[in-house]
Amino acid sequence: MNLEVVILAAGQGTRMRSNLPKVLHPIAGKPMLTHVTDAARTLSPKAIHVVVRPGSDAIRQALGEGLNWVLQTEQLGTAHAVAQAMSSIAKDSTILVLFGDVPLVSTTTIARCAEHAARGALSLVTANLSDPAELGRIIREDGRITRIVEYKDASADIRLIREINSGILAAPRALLEKFFANMSNDNAQGEFYLTDVVAHAVANGRTVEGVFAATEMEVTGVNNRVQLAEVERAYQLIQANRLMLSGVTIADPSRLDIRGAVTTGTDVFIDINVVLSGVVELGDNVHVGPGSVISNSTLGAGVRVEPNTVIDGAVIGARCVLGPFARLRPGTELGEGVRIGNFVETKKTRMGAGSKANHLAYLGDAEIGSESNIGAGTITCNYDGSPIKKKTEIGDRVFVGSNSTLVAPIQIDNDAFVAAGSAVTSRIEAGDLAVARAKQSNIKGWTPPYRRHGQ
Numbered sequence: 001m002n003l004e005v006v007i008l009a010a011g012q013g014t015r016m017r018s019n020l021p022k023v024l025h026p027i028a029g030k031p032m033l034t035h036v037t038d039a040a041r042t043l044s045p046k047a048i049h050v051v052v053r054p055g056s057d058a059i060r061q062a063l064g065e066g067l068n069w070v071l072q073t074e075q076l077g078t079a080h081a082v083a084q085a086m087s088s089i090a091k092d093s094t095i096l097v098l099f100g101d102v103p104l105v106s107t108t109t110i111a112r113c114a115e116h117a118a119r120g121a122l123s124l125v126t127a128n129l130s131d132p133a134e135l136g137r138i139i140r141e142d143g144r145i146t147r148i149v150e151y152k153d154a155s156a157d158i159r160l161i162r163e164i165n166s167g168i169l170a171a172p173r174a175l176l177e178k179f180f181a182n183m184s185n186d187n188a189q190g191e192f193y194l195t196d197v198v199a200h201a202v203a204n205g206r207t208v209e210g211v212f213a214a215t216e217m218e219v220t221g222v223n224n225r226v227q228l229a230e231v232e233r234a235y236q237l238i239q240a241n242r243l244m245l246s247g248v249t250i251a252d253p254s255r256l257d258i259r260g261a262v263t264t265g266t267d268v269f270i271d272i273n274v275v276l277s278g279v280v281e282l283g284d285n286v287h288v289g290p291g292s293v294i295s296n297s298t299l300g301a302g303v304r305v306e307p308n309t310v311i312d313g314a315v316i317g318a319r320c321v322l323g324p325f326a327r328l329r330p331g332t333e334l335g336e337g338v339r340i341g342n343f344v345e346t347k348k349t350r351m352g353a354g355s356k357a358n359h360l361a362y363l364g365d366a367e368i369g370s371e372s373n374i375g376a377g378t379i380t381c382n383y384d385g386s387p388i389k390k391k392t393e394i395g396d397r398v399f400v401g402s403n404s405t406l407v408a409p410i411q412i413d414n415d416a417f418v419a420a421g422s423a424v425t426s427r428i429e430a431g432d433l434a435v436a437r438a439k440q441s442n443i444k445g446w447t448p449p450y451r452r453h454g455q
Contacts, residue, residue, distance in 0.1 A: 001118040004093045004173075005040040006085045007034055009100030010053040010072045015224040021059050023100035025228055028235050029259030029277055031062055032222060037101035042107045042113060045092065049085040051099070077191030078167070083180045089173055094118045096170040097194065099221060104235060106218045109211060110168065116209040117170035122201040124148075125168040127213040135164040136195055138210070145208040148195035152188040165195055166219035175206060243270075251290075263300065289323065297328075300336070314346075317353070335370065348389070352396065365389045365408065369396035375420065377403035395430070 008240045013022025021211035023033035033050070040048050051067045052059055053075065060069055070085045082097055089095060094117045097109060109125055116336045124145065126138050134151040137158050145234035148165045149158050159415035179200045183191050184415040201208050217234040220227070233254070239262075240253035248268045250256055256270060259277035265284035274288050278296035282288070286299050289307040297311045300318035305311070309323030313330030320338045322328065328340065331348035349363045352370030357363060359376035366380050378400050390408030394400070397414050401420030412418065413430040 001114065002090060002093050003043055003045040003096060003114055004089050005043070005045045005048045005096045005098060005119070006082050006089075007033070007036055007040065007048065007050045007098045007100050008078060008081050009059065010051050010075060010081055011057075011101065012075070013101070013223075016228075019036075022222070024059060024062055025222070027103045027228070027232050028257070028357065032103040033063060033100040034078045036100055036105060037063065037067065039105050039107050039110065040096070043096070043111055046090065047088070049088055051081045051084055056401070071378045076210075077185065077189070078194035079180065079183050079192035079196065082176065082194060083183075083192075086173075086177060091173060093173045094170060095173055095176055097168060099167055101222045101350050102166070102168070103221060103222065104218045104220065104221065104231060104238075105216055107211055109218060110170075113168060113170045113211045116211065117172060120172060121207040122175060122197060123170045123209045124198070125166040125213055125219060126163050127166060127216055127219045128162050129164055129216055130162070132159075132162050132164045136167075137161040138163040138165055145198060145210050146202050147199040150187065150189070150193060150195065164219075166213060167194070167221075168219070169194070169197070171197065171201075175201060175204075178204070180289070213455075243268075252450075256322065260296075265378055271307075283318070288295065292323070296330075340450070365396065366392040368394040369398065369414065371396055372398040372400070374400050375402035377406060381405060381407045383415060387432060 008022045009383045011022060014023050016025065024031045026382065027035055033324060037451045047068055049070050051070045051072050064135045066071045068088055071158045072081050072084050078403060094114060096114045098105060113123045113125050113426055136148045137154055138145055138151055176197065179197045183192050183196060187193060198208055198242040209239055216235045217231065220231060222228050236257055237253055239258040240250050240256050245266060247266045248264050251271045255272040255276045257410055260279055262276050264282045267284060268282050268286045270288045271290040273291045275293045280294050281298040283299055283301035285302045291308040293310045295312045299316045299437050303316050304320040304321045306323030309326045309400060311328045314328040314332035315333050317336040317338065319336055320334050323342065324339045325342045327345045329347035332346045335351060335353035337354045339356035339358060340346065344357045344361045347364040349366040351368045354371040355368050357374035361374050361376065362379040363374065364380050365382040372394055382389045382392065392406050392408045393411045395412060395414035397415050400418045403421045404418050405423040407423065407425045410424060412428045415431045416428040417433040418424055419435040421435060422434055424434055424436050428434045
């Protein structure tokens with residue numbers, strides 16, 4: 001099939017009440033229009049043409065390369081919009097028309113639609129809705145589609161029909177070309193309706209095939225923020241159901257957000273209010289506590305993420321325990337059985353198997369061996385104002401006492417000790433104890449300033 005896709009994205013979107021173009025409002029963290037282009041690409045079309053209005057630079061920048069941008073200088077209707085792309089479409093093509101504000105369109109549905117058109121038919125995606133509202137109605141005679149009537153042009157009887165036109169259609173280029181040459185805007189809106197192509201096809205002896213959408217949401221358009229939220233939740237429920245069917249327990253599917261590609265092992269548990277974004281891999285028996293955010297990270301088997309932990313760009317070994325209230329930043333790599341406790345932050349840090357930092361620490365640009373202990377309040381001082389961060393190297397079985405300051409670049413060898421409250425600025429050799437703190441002095445009979453002034 002020589003397929004080309006036209007996506008209509010020139011609507012102003014005034015009901016969104018936003019400075020952001022409507023088709024750039026996100027569903028699951030990516031623009032609605034990107035969902036549509038991704039669906040189109042699954043059909044391997046020869047080209048994807050996106051019709052936009054003047055001043056659409058933000059849309060072009062957000063979508064990137066690989067698309068043919070078509071300018072509709074005047075918004076004269078859907079038929080007029082598609083017609084603007086015709087000069088860029090090969091003569092023998094099948095054309096599939098999609099909408100940039102209908103983000104949950106099913107690849108299965110549009111594939112069936114395109115297949116009918118490749119055989120010479122005009123193919124429409126329709127749906128039976130419990131509340132058709134102001135959508136165009138499908139008119140059938142003896143079960144065959146004969147025309148579409150827009151709501152504003154419909155009589156009271158026609159408005160009772162529940163089968164609606166989604167707007168998505170496919171047709172041979174020759175059929176659309178002939179229709180555009182004779183299209184009319186004699187209707188209540190004074191616009192050139194693409195839906196009029198149905199009556200044109202019937203009049204010219206073309207078969208009109210209807211393809212029923214599998215669900216109502218896949219043909220739901222987004223015109224305001226209420227609909228945006230409804231489509232978001234529908235998308236998230238689809239993702240949650242996919243995970244549950246693969247063996248994941250989700251405490252409440254309505255309180256999970258997936259904004260990327262998630263793969264899981266068996267017997268994974270995800271608690272409420274968890275956000276998974278980017279590429280996330282969860283191994284067998286991973287437990288993710290409530291309120292946690294995991295982005296572009298891999299978690300090995302048996303990892304336990306305690307509540308309100310943020311993990312971004314990290315590789316976590318098996319059986320690690322993270323949090324609560326920990327933050328693991330990009331470049332963090334943890335060996336098996338590492339423990340990162342409450343209010344600990346790591347960045348570009350590798351920790352060997354069995355090491356731990358249980359409380360209130362900052363570990364940046366550090367290499368830490370196995371079975372080492374980082375005490376509460378410890379920080380690595382890796383920044384001195386220059387753009388190149390300095391590195392801290394800590395060996396195996398090192399004990400760093402609470403409230404220590406490790407001034408990089410620095411090396412602490414295997415089995416070394418750092419006394420609590422030390423500011424360490426030079427190398428500590430294997431087995432040594434470093435004490436780097438001022439000698440304590442007690443001033444007897446000291447009077448606080450507020451007492452000196454009779455307060």
